[in-house]
Amino acid sequence: MIEIKHLRYAYPAVEGQEPAAVLEDVDLHIEKGSFTAILGHNGSGKSTLAKLLSAVLLPSGGEVLVDGLSTAEEKNIMEIRRRVGMVFQNPDNQIVANVVEEDVAFAPENLGVPAEEIRARVDEALAAVGMEAFRLHAPHLLSGGQKQRIAIAGVLAMQPEVLVLDEVTAMLDPEGRREVLETVHRLNRERGMTVLLITHHMSEVEKADRVIVMEQGRVVMDGSPKEVFPRVEELRRLSLDVPGTVDLLYELRRIGWDVPLDALGVDECADAICKFLQ
Amino acid sequence: MLKDITLGQFFPGNTLAHRLDPRTKLMVTVLYIVALFCAKSFVSYGVMALWLVTAVQVSKVGYKALVKGLKPVWFIIVFTAVLNLIYIKGTPLVTIWKFTIYREAVETAVFMILRIAMLIMGTFLLTYTTSPIRLTDGLETLLSPLKKLHAPVHELAMMMAIALRFIPTLIEETDKIMSAQKARGADFESGGLLQRAKALIPILVPLFISAFRRADELATAMECRCYSGGEGRTKLHVLRFAAKDYLVLALAAVLTAAVIVLGRMGL
Numbered sequence: 001m002i003e004i005k006h007l008r009y010a011y012p013a014v015e016g017q018e019p020a021a022v023l024e025d026v027d028l029h030i031e032k033g034s035f036t037a038i039l040g041h042n043g044s045g046k047s048t049l050a051k052l053l054s055a056v057l058l059p060s061g062g063e064v065l066v067d068g069l070s071t072a073e074e075k076n077i078m079e080i081r082r083r084v085g086m087v088f089q090n091p092d093n094q095i096v097a098n099v100v101e102e103d104v105a106f107a108p109e110n111l112g113v114p115a116e117e118i119r120a121r122v123d124e125a126l127a128a129v130g131m132e133a134f135r136l137h138a139p140h141l142l143s144g145g146q147k148q149r150i151a152i153a154g155v156l157a158m159q160p161e162v163l164v165l166d167e168v169t170a171m172l173d174p175e176g177r178r179e180v181l182e183t184v185h186r187l188n189r190e191r192g193m194t195v196l197l198i199t200h201h202m203s204e205v206e207k208a209d210r211v212i213v214m215e216q217g218r219v220v221m222d223g224s225p226k227e228v229f230p231r232v233e234e235l236r237r238l239s240l241d242v243p244g245t246v247d248l249l250y251e252l253r254r255i256g257w258d259v260p261l262d263a264l265g266v267d268e269c270a271d272a273i274c275k276f277l278q
Numbered sequence: 279m280l281k282d283i284t285l286g287q288f289f290p291g292n293t294l295a296h297r298l299d300p301r302t303k304l305m306v307t308v309l310y311i312v313a314l315f316c317a318k319s320f321v322s323y324g325v326m327a328l329w330l331v332t333a334v335q336v337s338k339v340g341y342k343a344l345v346k347g348l349k350p351v352w353f354i355i356v357f358t359a360v361l362n363l364i365y366i367k368g369t370p371l372v373t374i375w376k377f378t379i380y381r382e383a384v385e386t387a388v389f390m391i392l393r394i395a396m397l398i399m400g401t402f403l404l405t406y407t408t409s410p411i412r413l414t415d416g417l418e419t420l421l422s423p424l425k426k427l428h429a430p431v432h433e434l435a436m437m438m439a440i441a442l443r444f445i446p447t448l449i450e451e452t453d454k455i456m457s458a459q460k461a462r463g464a465d466f467e468s469g470g471l472l473q474r475a476k477a478l479i480p481i482l483v484p485l486f487i488s489a490f491r492r493a494d495e496l497a498t499a500m501e502c503r504c505y506s507g508g509e510g511r512t513k514l515h516v517l518r519f520a521a522k523d524y525l526v527l528a529l530a531a532v533l534t535a536a537v538i539v540l541g542r543m544g545l
């Protein structure tokens with residue numbers, strides 16, 4: 001689906017400054033239909049990576065292939081952008097129109113889709129995020145979570161293969177965050193949508209198939225949540241939190257309890273502790 | 279306070295006024311403005327008032343919202359009226375202290391107020407009943423002959439659509455910044471003109487910075503949604519003239535002609 005080979009990226013040099021590489025030798029393969037979470041503290045290059053995937057930025061070295069199409073080739077750019085739906089942090093800054101359905105129609109309009117099909121795609125995309133009832137509302141009057149779901153519908157209308165979500169929940173309250181995550185997980189489960197979720201919130205990562213941890217433009221950990229989170233000390237060194245459950249189990253192990261570190265879910269964690277106590 | 283600004287806002291609805299083709303509404307608005315500037319007597323202003331009232335009734339927008347639109351400009355209206363009252367001479371009407379007020383002055387001032395108020399209400403009615411995208415679509419189509427002269431018609435329409443889209447967002451943001459600065463002891467209400475203007479700097483600077491950041495992010499988001507200019511774009515709402523559009527246009531043309539004829543007859 002997405003193939004990243006020896007990717008290197010440096011932002012254009014600012015006067016009087018060395019152009020430092022923001023991404024260095026990144027090699028990744030994203031499976032079709034997978035749910036991948038990308039973690040990393042501020043400035044580790046997550047957003048830069050996301051922008052390279054949708055050809056907003058072009059590699060300084062190496063290459064990014066989306067379904068075999070290289071982002072470096074001018075003629076592929078539109079097709080790549082159609083296949084890679086990007087949603088950003090601030091919903092206000094990605095909504096183009098004053099009416100929900102007109103905003104969702106923006107991408108298919110750009111793609112030159114005929115009017116009747118735009119209508120169908122808009123209805124479909126709004127249904128997919130559960131916002132059909134708000135078709136004629138003004139986006140600026142909606143809640144943060146609702147706005148972000150509109151933004152997701154806006155890229156779904158392109159019928160993309162991958163959803164890349166760059167800290168889409170960072171500006172939302174817990175309710176909005178839950179709304180958006182549920183939507184994304186449902187799209188992944190029911191439609192087999194490939195999802196790449198960039199986030200700071202550990203709780204959003206537990207249910208991912210795969211976790212990638214980035215540090216200073218490199219991939220430093222890569223594996224399932226059960227493989228990555230037990231590496232508590234390493235994660236702490238990268239100034240990342242671990243999920244509450246893992247934190248608890250880790251502390252229990254420090255006082256000598258023999259509990260597994262990879263019980264991520266609350267129930268699972270409780271079971272593990274009960275088992276030890278028995 | 280800033281929440282009162284309803285410039286370019288759109289109130290969704292499903293009345294005849296909402297369903298008309300945006301091009302019709304644009305042309306009717308142009309005719310209305312032309313007629314308004316040709317109106318010179320109470321009779322012709324009566325015709326204009328009738329026109330406006332009918333449009334408001336049809337659109338179900340409500341007079342409250344329209345009058346609210348006048349709020350930010352009432353100062354200009356009063357100011358021009360007062361200037362007219364003072365400077366226009368003719369047959370004396372009353373003398374208050376040193377000032378004599380003339381009949382012609384009162385007449386001009388009243389017309390002036392009516393003209394500005396009706397102009398604003400008419401154009402606001404257009405934006406209240408037309409979503410900015412449809413409005414700018416209409417504008418783009420009407421101006422499309424200019425594309426042959428390589429005028430950037432699509433770009434202008436897109437800029438206008440985005441400007442209208444961001445008015446509420448930026449107003450909200452200004453409100454937030456003002457509250458934040460007030461919480462830090464900024465004072466926007468007292469002092470002379472210069473002092474007040476100075477007090478605006480701590481609002482404008484963050485507002486500008488944020489507007490640039492927004493513009494940058496919006497541009498990226500638009501690119502990611504495959505935007506690449508007007509070439510080859512299609513539309514969700516295909517513009518189509520229907521019988522009602524021709525009827526409304528004809529009616530507007532008749533009214534405009536009537537006002538012009540009335541003006542010629544000195545009415």
Ligand SMILES: Nc1ncnc2c1ncn2[C@@H]1O[C@H](COP(=O)(O)OP(=O)(O)OP(=O)(O)O)[C@@H](O)[C@H]1O
Nearest residue numbers: 011012022040041042043044045046047048049167
């Ligand atoms: N437009 C730009 N020009 C120059 N340098 C940039 C630009 N955008 C980001 N950088 C730099 O690139 C590095 C990586 O930034 P990036 O935004 O990819 O990080 P991130 O992992 O998304 O961080 P965050 O968690 O804060 O969003 C940072 O050191 C940042 O200063």
Ligand SMILES: [Mg+2]
Nearest residue numbers: 046047166167
């Ligand atoms: Mg980022």
